[in-house]
Structures are given as structure tokens and as C-alpha cells.
Amino acid sequence: MTGRRFLGVDLGATNTKMIVLSVPGDGDPAIQSVDSVRTGGEDGHDAALDRLIRVFVAKLDADGPFDGFGMGTPGLFDVDGVVEIFTNLPGQWRGVRLRDRLEAGLGMPVTLINDARAFTLAEGRMGAGRGARVLAAMTLGTGIGGGLMIDGKVFMGSTGIAGEISHQTVLLDGPMCGCGNRGCAEALARSDVMAEMADRSSVEEVFAGLAEGDPACVASVETAAKYLGIAIANVVTFLGPDRIVIGGGIAAAGDAMLDPIRDAVWRHVTLVPERSIDIVRASLGPEAGAIGAALAASEAPALPRR
Ligand SMILES: [Zn+2]
Structure with missing residues (x-):
């Protein structure tokens, strides 16, 4: 079985969860690891994002290769991945070019999904909504x-x-x-x-x-x-x-x-x-958002590995 692997993260008000998900061509997706890091929005959105990107890059390098990266966001963004409203997350996030910043930092395409939609996807595929x-x-x-x-x-x-x-x-x-x-x-x-x-x-x-x-x-x-x-x-x-x-x-x-x-x-x-x-x-518990972000990335068009 040659599964594809995805890094899913859930940008939370306090902590950001990271999940490594393997998605086989047939059969059920499986969680390979779960991590949590401080979001740090109180340091300002720029500092928080720069630090998180360093954490994500370290994870991609240590556990790769990966077939995609997905992020669940605590709010809404436009079609270009620019933040419209992030509720409950400290920092001035409105207008931040989130997808561009992540893609430039990670060197790979990024799939964004609202965290509640990510929760829905995860529970629908792998949890109580199956x-x-x-x-x-x-x-x-x-x-x-x-x-x-x-x-x-x-x-x-x-x-x-x-x-x-x-x-x-x-x-x-x-x-x-x-x-x-x-x-x-x-x-x-x-x-x-x-x-x-x-x-x-x-x-x-x-x-x-x-x-x-x-x-x-x-x-x-x-x-x-x-x-x-x-x-x-x-x-x-x-x-x-x-x-x-x-x-x-x-x-x-x-x-x-x-x-x-x-x-x-x-x-x-x-x-x-x-x-x-x-x-x-x-x-699925508190990891549902990160699982859903990884699943969303797995549904994006196939991309080169990183
Ligand atoms: Zn309302």
C-alpha cells in the first residue's frame, strides 16, 4: 500500500495542532502523529506567522516527504487566501496574505479551509458523520x-x-x-x-x-x-x-x-x-480540525512532493 501523506494544521486561538495523515488509495486515512505548538497571536500576527512557518518547515523536513499541506483557519478568507476575519485570534490578521505567506515560507502549495468546515469534513469522513x-x-x-x-x-x-x-x-x-x-x-x-x-x-x-x-x-x-x-x-x-x-x-x-x-x-x-x-x-476530539485540514489538502489537485 503506497499512501499519500499530508500535514494538516489547525490554527487555534491558543495552540496550533499538527497532524500527519496518511491517505491510502483504497482504505481509510490514518493518523500517523499529533503535535501541538503555541500559536502566539499575542506576539502579533507577523511574529506568530513567522514562528509557525519555521515550526511547519522543521516538521516537513523531519517527517517528509509530504504530498500536501492544509491549514484550518479560525475565520474567513477570500479566494486569494487573504484573511477577511479571524475571530478570537489575537493579532491584526485582517488583510494578511495568509496563503501567499505560507506558500513562500514552506515552498509548497497550501490548501486553506475554515476550521469548522475542516471539522465537518473530518467528522463526515472519519468520525460520527460517516x-x-x-x-x-x-x-x-x-x-x-x-x-x-x-x-x-x-x-x-x-x-x-x-x-x-x-x-x-x-x-x-x-x-x-x-x-x-x-x-x-x-x-x-x-x-x-x-x-x-x-x-x-x-x-x-x-x-x-x-x-x-x-x-x-x-x-x-x-x-x-x-x-x-x-x-x-x-x-x-x-x-x-x-x-x-x-x-x-x-x-x-x-x-x-x-x-x-x-x-x-x-x-x-x-x-x-x-x-x-x-x-x-x-x-474525533480536538484533533478534528487538523485532520480535516489534511483531508482538504488531500482533495486538492495532485502536486509534486516536498
Ligand atoms: Zn453572527
């Missing part, structure tokens, strides 16, 4: 990402932003969202918003309080689930997915978070039989 024909996926955390996979391909739409499930308006004139709209599901159900609602310092504390029956924590989870449920119900009604995969830090609470979301979804869906669509927890 086998679904129409898959909707969400990551719940400090931000709320989303993605769609239809007939085995992540659907990007004409603008590359298709799948932003959590930026649907679910509360008219609701709180301002990082995207500039009011009342998005993200603005009502982010982890910091959940913590604030319950007057706790973190969402983990909210779930601890929920387990003890603390009324403020119960209300926080119910409220977040209510708005997420509206967003997911709209997706169910409009797109007819056969599975919804939910991951990210908040989903680590398991059914304590998923059951209220399931209840909320089925309060708003009437056109398909109740509970007929699986809403399940993601299975």
Missing part, C-alpha cells in the same frame, strides 16, 4: 462554527461561507454578534455567554452546577439549547440532513447539553417524523 448523505455539523465553544457535507463533499456555497449555521438570526433585535448581525445563535449560546448567564466563571462550571440542579445553571443550558435548537431546526427543515454532529468544548458535556438541544430542535420541526434524525456527539 455514512451520512447530508450532514450538518457544529462546533460549540468560544465561537460556534458550522458546516454542511452533501454526498461526501463539504458544501461551500458560492462565497465559501455556506454552513454558518450559528449566524442565523434566532432572536430579533438580540445581542450583537461578532459577525455584525444582531440575534445570531452564536451571540446567544457561546460558552462565555452561557457562563455569564449563570454567573459562573466558565462553561465547565455551568455544567457542574447543572449536575447539582443549580437553577441559574439549568436556565443557562436551557436558554443556549433553545436558541441552538431553533438554528438546527431551520437547517433540518430547509436541508433535510440525515445526521447532525455536534462537537467542540461545550459538547464535551455530552447528553447534558445534547438532550436539551434535541428537545429544542423537535419543538420546531414538524415536517419530518419526530426524533427521526440523529443528533449525535462528534467522535
Whole structure:
């Protein structure tokens, strides 16, 4: 078996994960190694990017040859790989020619993919979304990402932003969202918003309080689930997915978070039989974004090895 090998990285707010993925011509992709390095956005985007490129080059040299490089990004970029918005990542990233900088530094072509779309691709191919024909996926955390996979391909739409499930308006004139709209599901159900609602310092504390029956924590989870449920119900009604995969830090609470979301979804869906669509927890863990970035690179046109 002569598999192709890809380096996938997930540019995170605090840490950047690196995965070496082998992709055989037949059979399942396999993770060969996992690493994590500090992102360092607080040093400024230029310093962070230069340092990360040195780390990536060292990895390519030490573990090569590689057939491609993919990066999952915490936000949106244009068709030329220029950053439009990176939420939650310290530094002034807007306008940075990310793909050009990476390709010049690494000496090889680079595939960029939004981190939530990378998560969707990974879960759809190798995780909890495997086998679904129409898959909707969400990551719940400090931000709320989303993605769609239809007939085995992540659907990007004409603008590359298709799948932003959590930026649907679910509360008219609701709180301002990082995207500039009011009342998005993200603005009502982010982890910091959940913590604030319950007057706790973190969402983990909210779930601890929920387990003890603390009324403020119960209300926080119910409220977040209510708005997420509206967003997911709209997706169910409009797109007819056969599975919804939910991951990210908040989903680590398991059914304590998923059951209220399931209840909320089925309060708003009437056109398909109740509970007929699986809403399940993601299975690949925090490496899903890097795995998806490597998979995205593996789907780019074949290129010379480096
Ligand atoms: Zn929004």
C-alpha cells in the first residue's frame, strides 16, 4: 500500500495542532502523529506567522516527504487566501496574505479551509458523520462554527461561507454578534455567554452546577439549547440532513447539553417524523480540525512532493 501523506494544521486561538495523515488509495486515512505548538497571536500576527512557518518547515523536513499541506483557519478568507476575519485570534490578521505567506515560507502549495468546515469534513469522513448523505455539523465553544457535507463533499456555497449555521438570526433585535448581525445563535449560546448567564466563571462550571440542579445553571443550558435548537431546526427543515454532529468544548458535556438541544430542535420541526434524525456527539476530539485540514489538502489537485 503506497499512501499519500499530508500535514494538516489547525490554527487555534491558543495552540496550533499538527497532524500527519496518511491517505491510502483504497482504505481509510490514518493518523500517523499529533503535535501541538503555541500559536502566539499575542506576539502579533507577523511574529506568530513567522514562528509557525519555521515550526511547519522543521516538521516537513523531519517527517517528509509530504504530498500536501492544509491549514484550518479560525475565520474567513477570500479566494486569494487573504484573511477577511479571524475571530478570537489575537493579532491584526485582517488583510494578511495568509496563503501567499505560507506558500513562500514552506515552498509548497497550501490548501486553506475554515476550521469548522475542516471539522465537518473530518467528522463526515472519519468520525460520527460517516455514512451520512447530508450532514450538518457544529462546533460549540468560544465561537460556534458550522458546516454542511452533501454526498461526501463539504458544501461551500458560492462565497465559501455556506454552513454558518450559528449566524442565523434566532432572536430579533438580540445581542450583537461578532459577525455584525444582531440575534445570531452564536451571540446567544457561546460558552462565555452561557457562563455569564449563570454567573459562573466558565462553561465547565455551568455544567457542574447543572449536575447539582443549580437553577441559574439549568436556565443557562436551557436558554443556549433553545436558541441552538431553533438554528438546527431551520437547517433540518430547509436541508433535510440525515445526521447532525455536534462537537467542540461545550459538547464535551455530552447528553447534558445534547438532550436539551434535541428537545429544542423537535419543538420546531414538524415536517419530518419526530426524533427521526440523529443528533449525535462528534467522535474525533480536538484533533478534528487538523485532520480535516489534511483531508482538504488531500482533495486538492495532485502536486509534486516536498
Ligand atoms: Zn453572527
